[in-house]
Amino acid sequence: MGVPPKTEDFVKEAATSDMFEIASSKLAVERGDDATKAFAQQMVTDHQKTTDELKALVSGGKVKATLPNAMTSDQQSMLDKLNGLQGTTSTSNIIRTRKPPMKTPSISSSAMANPELKAWAASTRPALEHHLEMAKELNK
Incomplete structure (x- = not known):
């Protein structure tokens, strides 16, 4: 199972993942075909909810961590690539073929401190699993 992530590392990964999912999904809502738009809007809604919940845990003092102000450089590069694509088909194909991240493999670890x-x-796990199923359906 491995070592559970440090609280600070987990919070950073979860927060930056949400940032990327929201930004890339908003782009898909603007440019995608109808099926992609529906998927993307669900992603925006769900990831905004988890962002708000994580912020509340940190600001309420229940989780000692610092929330990042920006996504990772890899996530920003992927978002820049998506922004540079022209046309509905190109954007929809990129959004459809990338798998939604499952945050971290240890997200359900009973060893999380x-x-x-x-x-x-x-x-958050049921929504993330639902996103994966929705993405699979888009690719059929």
């Missing part, structure tokens, strides 16, 4: 963060991570 912070109980509040552990509970939050467990509560």
